[in-house]
Amino acid sequence: MNTFSGQNSDKTTADGLSITFVESLSSISSAEWLSLGFTAGSTNPFIDYRFLQVLEESGSITAEKGWKPLHLVAYYNDQLVAFMPLYIKGHSFGEFVFDWAWANAYQRHGLEYYPKALTASPLSPITGPRLLHKDLKVEQQLAIINTVSEWLKQNHISSWHINFLDHDGVELLSNSSLLPRCDIQFHWMNQNYVSFDDFLSSLKPKKRKNISRERRQVASRGWTFEWLSGAEATKEDWQLFYEMYKKTFAEKGSWSQLTPEFFPLLAKNMGDQVLLLFAKKDGERLAGAYFIRSKTHLYGRYWGSLIEEEFLHFETCYYQGIDYAIRQRLEVFEPGAQGEHKLSRGFNPVLTYSYHDIVEPAFREAIDKALRYEAKEIDQLLGYYQAHSAYKSAAKHS
Numbered sequence: 048m049n050t051f052s053g054q055n056s057d058k059t060t061a062d063g064l065s066i067t068f069v070e071s072l073s074s075i076s077s078a079e080w081l082s083l084g085f086t087a088g089s090t091n092p093f094i095d096y097r098f099l100q101v102l103e104e105s106g107s108i109t110a111e112k113g114w115k116p117l118h119l120v121a122y123y124n125d126q127l128v129a130f131m132p133l134y135i136k137g138h139s140f141g142e143f144v145f146d147w148a149w150a151n152a153y154q155r156h157g158l159e160y161y162p163k164a165l166t167a168s169p170l171s172p173i174t175g176p177r178l179l180h181k182d183l184k185v186e187q188q189l190a191i192i193n194t195v196s197e198w199l200k201q202n203h204i205s206s207w208h209i210n211f212l213d214h215d216g217v218e219l220l221s222n223s224s225l226l227p228r229c230d231i232q233f234h235w236m237n238q239n240y241v242s243f244d245d246f247l248s249s250l251k252p253k254k255r256k257n258i259s260r261e262r263r264q265v266a267s268r269g270w271t272f273e274w275l276s277g278a279e280a281t282k283e284d285w286q287l288f289y290e291m292y293k294k295t296f297a298e299k300g301s302w303s304q305l306t307p308e309f310f311p312l313l314a315k316n317m318g319d320q321v322l323l324l325f326a327k328k329d330g331e332r333l334a335g336a337y338f339i340r341s342k343t344h345l346y347g348r349y350w351g352s353l354i355e356e357e358f359l360h361f362e363t364c365y366y367q368g369i370d371y372a373i374r375q376r377l378e379v380f381e382p383g384a385q386g387e388h389k390l391s392r393g394f395n396p397v398l399t400y401s402y403h404d405i406v407e408p409a410f411r412e413a414i415d416k417a418l419r420y421e422a423k424e425i426d427q428l429l430g431y432y433q434a435h436s437a438y439k440s441a442a443k444h445s
Contacts, residue, residue, distance in 0.1 A: 062187045065122045066194050068133070072100045075120060079127040083179050091175035092339045092346070093168035097316040099132060105309040108169050112304060113137035117164075121180075121191055129180035129191060134165045135204070141304055143172035143384040144210045144230065144401045149414060153205065158407065160205050164195070167210040170304060172232070172384035173346060174211045174399055178219070185219065192223050199406050207404040217400045225402040226411070228418050229425050231432065233387075233394035235380040240373045243366070246393065254391055254437040261358040262366055269328050270359065272367055277314030277321030285310040288323060288335045291351025305349075310337065322371075326352075326363050336363050338371075345372045347382040365392055387432075396432035398425075 069075065080096040092098055101107075108114040114134050121129035138161065139146055153160035166177050178188060199207055212220065221227070240246040247255045275284060289307045296303035314321045320341070326334040334352035338345055350364050365382055372380045382389065390396065403418075405411035 062184070062190050063123060064128070064183075064187060064190060066119065066191060067122075068117045068119055068198075070118075071116055072096065072103055072118060075118075075127065075130065080130070082127060083130060083181050085176070085179050091173065092317065092320055092341055093171045093173045094132070094175045094177075094179065095317075098313065098339075099168070101309060101313045101316055102169055105306045105312050107305045107309045108134070110135075113140070114169060115162075119191065119195060121183075127181075129178060129183060129188075131166055131178050131191065131195075132168065133195070134167075134169065135162050136165045137161050139163075140302055141170040142167065142208070142210060144208065144228065146208065146403075149206075149410075152413075153410065158205070158410075163205050164199060164207040165210070166207070171348070172211060172399075173381065174213055176213050177209050177211075177216050185222070188219055189223060192220070192225070196224075196404055199404065205406055208401060209403075210401045212400045212402065217402075220402040223402070225404045226415050226418055227422075228401045228403060229422060230399050230401075231396050231425060231429060232381070232384060232399050233389035234397045235369055235372065235382070235394050237372055237376070237378050237380075243370045243373060246369060246373065249439060250393060250437050251439055254393070258366070258392060261361055265356075265358050265362045268356070270356075270362070271327050272363070273325045273327060273332075274371065275323045275325070276319045277323070278318050280311075280314055280321075280323045282311050284323060284325075285314065287332060288325075288337060288351060291335050291353055292337075292349050293351070294353065295351040324363060324367055326359060334359055334363055336367075338368065340375075340377065343378045345375075345377050345380045347380070361392065365389070365394075369393065390432055390435065391437050393437050395436065396429055398429065 075096075077096055085094065103109075103116060108116065113136055117133050117135050119129075119131040119133050120127060136142075139150060142165065150160040168175065178191065180188060195207060198204075207225075209216070209220065209225070217227075238249065240249075247258060250258070286307065289305075289310060292305070293303045314323075317339070320339055322338040322340060324336045324338065325332040333354050334350070334356075336350040337348050339348060340346065345368055347364055347368050350360060352359065368380050368382060371377075382394065386394075403414070405414050
């Protein structure tokens with residue numbers, strides 16, 4: 048992978064912002080970060096300083112692994128006023144917005160697609176803010192976007208991808224030259240349920256019976272479940288879960304990019320926001336799942352199992368999460384990317400958004416055309432999912 052540096056990249060915009068790139072999150076102090084007003088508990092854990100820092104400190108995100116940090120920072124009168132996570136990628140793994148076809152098209156035409164630039168929370172298909180700033184005007188925010196676009200051309204980088212933007216990010220970039228793209232995830236919405244049975248009562252009879260049958264089968268085989276907070280889980284607990292996680296990824300032919308150090312270090316830094324769930328049979332822990340929570344959301348991230356057991360994945364990753372969210376009165380449970388099978392289990396289709404800056408004019412035109420066609424397909428698919436909701440009253444749960 049080519050080496051890119053933030054050196055000699057300082058730029059002062061007409062708005063008086065001093066913009067540069069840093070090769071490690073440690074170049075920014077936690078105090079500076081907090082001055083931006085973003086904290087994991089009240090906003091989004093996956094764009095929190097501690098989460099991004101642990102990814103780097105644990106060796107999960109490195110240049111050698113195809114993830115070179117090169118974060119954008121902006122200062123005004125020597126005070127940090129904006130931060131944008133930025134990575135130089137040598138591949139497209141761990142992004143959940145799939146552009147492999149674009150990379151193949153470049154290769155067929157004798158052009159290099161990699162390295163490319165990515166703004167996202169690594170390995171996390173979680174919608175959230177991507178440009179963290181302190182009261183910047185729209186013009187100043189767009190000046191930052193334009194700075195990156197110019198930097199791409201200067202450094203011969205094929206493209207820049209900003210994934211899983213929140214509403215403010217989408218609104219901002221709708222005024223830019225970047226190409227929009229949308230996709231569908233499935234999220235569970237809490238309608239002030241008092242129990243899992245209360246949730247089941249809101250579903251269509253067939254869906255309710257199927258979920259109850261799956262849960263009964265798991266319970267009848269003797270499975271029990273143990274929740275541990277990050278403060279409660281030991282290093283041995285995390286080591287066991289890492290073995291489950293790595294085994295499951297290997298069996299699927301996937302790349303387990305997180306290191307063994309990631310999980311205990313994140314638990315140490317983020318405490319009770321990190322959750323570990325073990326599935327046990329005859330007192331033995333044989334499967335598990337890792338979650339992160341905020342004040343309002345539960346996020347299901349990875350799961351792993353040492354054995355194969357029908358419906359165990361659904362119980363561990365979905366039903367236990369729903370039950371936890373109800374008990375904790377959380378508003379939303381996001382179990383991860385994709386998964387049409389989630390629809391029949393009480394999860395609702397939700398649009399996600401990304402924006403893409405393609406430097407090569409001919410490819411930009413072709414990709415723009417393809418995305419416009421894809422958007423029509425996504426719109427039709429969303430309508431189909433909404434029409435096939437698991438709920439008696441779909442409108443209430445949309």
